[in-house]
Amino acid sequence: MQVRRCALVLVEPREAIDFDLTELASGETGVRERLGWVALAAHRDEDIPLTAAEVAALGALSPGHWRSLDELSQRHPRAVLEALMAKGLLIAQEPVDETSLQFARADDAVRAVHWRGLPAVMHRHTRWRDVDSEAVERLFAEASSETLLERLGPAQPVVPERVEAARRMPLPRPATSALDALMERRVTCRNYESAPLSFDAFSAVLYRAFGARAVCDYAPGVQLLKKGVPSAGGLHAVEAYLLVRNVEGVPAGLYHYHAVAHALEPLRPLDADAAASLARRFVAAQAYYAGAPLQIALVARFERNFWKYRNHAKAYRAVILDAGHLSQAMYLAATELNLGAFITAAINEVEIEQAFGLEPMAEGPLAVCGFGVRAKERTTVEFDPAHKVWV
Structure with missing residues (x-):
C-alpha cells in the first residue's frame, strides 16, 4: 500500500482543565490539567487528538511523495502509522474502504485549490455548524449578572491618540454632498x-x-x-x-x-x-x-x-x-x-x-x-x- 501525509496539517500543544471530585473531597483544589497534542487538518472538520509517537511520525512523513507502508514501517511503529491512517492524516493512494476514500477525496480537494497552510486550517476550523447565537447570549446572561465592563474590563478608546492634541494638524471638512x-x-x-x-x-x-x-x-x-x-x-x-x-x-x-x-x-x-x-x-x-x-x-x-x-x-x-x-x-x-x-x-x-x-x-x-x-x-x-x- 502506498501512502503519504495529508497536504496541510498543523499540530497544536493543548491544555485541558477539568475537575476531579475525589481530589476536591480530599481537600485539594480538584483542578486537573491535562496536556496533549491536537492535529488541525485542512481537510478534516474535527480536532484530532494525537499521541507523542503519532506527532513524531507525522513530522517525518512526506505530503508530496507516495511511500510504501511496509517501507515506512521500518522507521515507525506499524500501529502508529495505522492510527494516523484511521485519523485521516495518512492518506492511502488506493483507499481500501469508504472512510479512507472520503479522507482521500477531501485531501485531494484541498490540494487542488493551492491553499497556504495557515489560512487553510484557520478557514476550515472557524466554520460554524448548528450555532444558535440567541441561545448562547441567553445562557451567558443567565450565568452572570456582571455589567459589560465588569466582565470584560476597560474598553479600548474609539480612536488611539498618537500625539498630544496640540500637535494635530486640522483638516477642512468638505462641503456636504449627495454622497x-x-x-x-x-x-x-x-x-x-x-x-x-x-x-x-x-x-x-x-x-x-x-x-x-x-x-x-x-x-x-x-x-x-x-x-x-x-x-x-x-x-x-x-x-x-x-x-x-x-x-x-x-x-x-x-x-x-x-x-x-x-x-x-x-x-x-x-x-x-x-x-x-x-x-x-x-x-x-x-x-x-x-x-x-x-x-x-x-x-x-x-x-x-x-x-x-x-x-x-x-x-x-x-x-x-x-x-x-x-x-x-x-x-x-x-x-x-x-x-x-x-x-x-x-x-x-x-x-x-x-x-x-x-x-x-x-x-x-x-x-x-x-x-x-x-x-x-x-x-x-x-x-x-x-x-x-x-x-
Whole structure:
C-alpha cells in the first residue's frame, strides 16, 4: 500500500482543565490539567487528538511523495502509522474502504485549490455548524449578572491618540454632498416589513452591488470582470448565493446570481416553512436578520483567487476584503432606494455549504448580507446615533 501525509496539517500543544471530585473531597483544589497534542487538518472538520509517537511520525512523513507502508514501517511503529491512517492524516493512494476514500477525496480537494497552510486550517476550523447565537447570549446572561465592563474590563478608546492634541494638524471638512447624505443614512437594519420586496428594487440592488459592468479578455483563456468595487487581481472571486423568501415575482428558493448575465440561476425551490427555517439557520438564529426578504451568502471561490495567487500569504486576506467591498456597495445601493440592509459574519457556514452544495475548501461562505423594506416601527434596536433613519 502506498501512502503519504495529508497536504496541510498543523499540530497544536493543548491544555485541558477539568475537575476531579475525589481530589476536591480530599481537600485539594480538584483542578486537573491535562496536556496533549491536537492535529488541525485542512481537510478534516474535527480536532484530532494525537499521541507523542503519532506527532513524531507525522513530522517525518512526506505530503508530496507516495511511500510504501511496509517501507515506512521500518522507521515507525506499524500501529502508529495505522492510527494516523484511521485519523485521516495518512492518506492511502488506493483507499481500501469508504472512510479512507472520503479522507482521500477531501485531501485531494484541498490540494487542488493551492491553499497556504495557515489560512487553510484557520478557514476550515472557524466554520460554524448548528450555532444558535440567541441561545448562547441567553445562557451567558443567565450565568452572570456582571455589567459589560465588569466582565470584560476597560474598553479600548474609539480612536488611539498618537500625539498630544496640540500637535494635530486640522483638516477642512468638505462641503456636504449627495454622497455624504447617502452615507449618513447607511444604518444596519434589524427591522423589516413583512410585505414583499419589489422586483425592480431587488434587481437594481443586485446589479449595483454584484453585477459586472464589463468583461475583459486579459489573456488567452483568462477573463477579468469590471464591477463597481475593487477586487484582488480583477478576479472578483466572491459570488452571491441567494436565499429568497419574499420578493415579488421570485419564487421562494435558493439561487445563484450570474454577475455577467445579470440573472438568477434557480438551484432549489423551497416552501415558506423551509425557507424560513434555512434563513434562521444561515444567520445562527439572529431573528432580526432572518426576517429580511432575502439573504445573500457571500461565497469565496478560493479556486479562482488561488489559481493566480497560489500558496500566497496574502490571498485569503484579499478575498475577505472583496466580500467587504461588495457588502458596502450593497448597503449604499439599498440605502439610495430607501431600503434597509445588513451584513453579519455570525453565520453557520456548514449549513450554507450543504444547502448550496459547496465544497468548503473550494467555495466557502464568508458572510451573509441582505436588504429589504425597513419596518415602520422599530421593535429591535438599531445603531442610528445621528438619528438619520429613526427620529
